[in-house]
Amino acid sequence: MGVLGFRRRSTWAVTMAVGVLVSGLAGCGAQEPTTPADHAAPADLILDPDDLPSGFRPTQFTVSDLVAGNRGPIDAAKSAEVTPPDCRPTADADLNPQLTAANSAVLGARSSSASLVELVTTARRDIEADIRVTTGRCATTTTVVGSGNLRGARIVTRYSEVPTPGIGTDDRRVGQSLALRSMVSTTLPDGATSTQVGYAGYALVERPDGSSVTVQLTVSGDASPASRTPTPPVEPMTSAAFADAFGDAVEAAHN
Numbered sequence: 001m002g003v004l005g006f007r008r009r010s011t012w013a014v015t016m017a018v019g020v021l022v023s024g025l026a027g028c029g030a031q032e033p034t035t036p037a038d039h040a041a042p043a044d045l046i047l048d049p050d051d052l053p054s055g056f057r058p059t060q061f062t063v064s065d066l067v068a069g070n071r072g073p074i075d076a077a078k079s080a081e082v083t084p085p086d087c088r089p090t091a092d093a094d095l096n097p098q099l100t101a102a103n104s105a106v107l108g109a110r111s112s113s114a115s116l117v118e119l120v121t122t123a124r125r126d127i128e129a130d131i132r133v134t135t136g137r138c139a140t141t142t143t144v145v146g147s148g149n150l151r152g153a154r155i156v157t158r159y160s161e162v163p164t165p166g167i168g169t170d171d172r173r174v175g176q177s178l179a180l181r182s183m184v185s186t187t188l189p190d191g192a193t194s195t196q197v198g199y200a201g202y203a204l205v206e207r208p209d210g211s212s213v214t215v216q217l218t219v220s221g222d223a224s225p226a227s228r229t230p231t232p233p234v235e236p237m238t239s240a241a242f243a244d245a246f247g248d249a250v251e252a253a254h255n
Contacts, residue, residue: 039211042105042120045253052109053219053237053245056116061108063101066119070096072148079146087138091129091202095214098123114236116245119216120253127176127202134159134180152189157182162199162239166247173254175204175212179246181239185230192226195233201246205253215253217246 049058074093082088104121132138143155162179179201187193198220206212221236237245 039209040207042103042122042213045120045207045213045215045255046105046107047118047249047252049107049109051248051252052107052116053111053241055111056109056114057111058107058109061106061117063099063104063106066106066117067096067099076145076148076150077143081144081146083142084137087133087141089129089133091126094129095121095123095125111236113234114219114221116217116219118218118249119214120249121214122211123214124204124212125202125214125216127178127204130178130202134178135161150186150188154187156185156187158184162201162243162246164201164243164246166243167203167250173205174250175206177201177203177250179243181242183233186223186226188226191228193228193230194223194226195230196223197221197233197235199236199239199242201242201249203246203250203253205250207254213253215249217242217249219245 052058070092074096077089077093099119099121103123104119106120107118109116133141139160140156140158143157145151145153145155160181162181164177164179167174167177167179180199182198182200184196184198185193186196199218201215201217203215204212205215219236219242221234224231224233
């Protein structure tokens with residue numbers, strides 16, 4: 001979801017496409033959470049900035065920034081018309097109010113053409129809901145924005161699952177996981193269209209101390225300029241590179 005200087009039209013589109021995602025920032029600014037002494041703090045489970053994918057550099061970003069940036073797109077989504085109607089996303093709206101500096105840590109980063117955000121939190125994301133609204137008959141959705149400065153815009157999102165070889169179905173580290181690539185086309189009321197590619201990975205990670213955390217990794221390529229003759233979107237990275245980065249994030253949260 002978007003804050004800090006990204007195009008507003010692409011911010012809303014990515015929110016619908018890939019969930020908790022900060023567009024156009026890049027920041028590493030985990031706040032100091034307080035957790036029981038026998039469990040690792042979320043800030044200790046986040047990726048080391050040196051382990052970011054090639055080309056990404058951290059910038060200042062906090063949990064408060066993430067939560068505040070998510071509110072607008074979540075509120076706008078409430079009045080949007082989604083087709084099929086049972087493919088309306090719910091996991092972001094459920095999770096966002098639970099995120100605090102005490103139970104979460106974030107890492108944001110920026111490349112020349114993409115934004116990355118990692119979130120580790122003791123709050124539990126409803127990954128089952130994510131699977132339900134991004135796969136099967138929900139693999140392609142159409143959203144018509146009902147309020148805000150994008151009112152009347154038509155957003156078509158096409159999801160495809162990303163194979164994650166490093167996260168097996170029998171992996172005891174992971175209770176549940178999902179990795180997605182999204183292609184988002186936003187057509188404004190004047191007929192101009194912008195496109196954007198993003199990735200999102202969600203995992204419930206079971207730690208050796210018996211605790212569990214939600215790990216989210218989202219990457220968004222910059223949106224193409226809105227035009228009546230759309231230009232190809234920026235590919236922020238390959239699917240294989242995202243799978244590797246997601247696997248690194250899961251490993252860091254488990255150790």
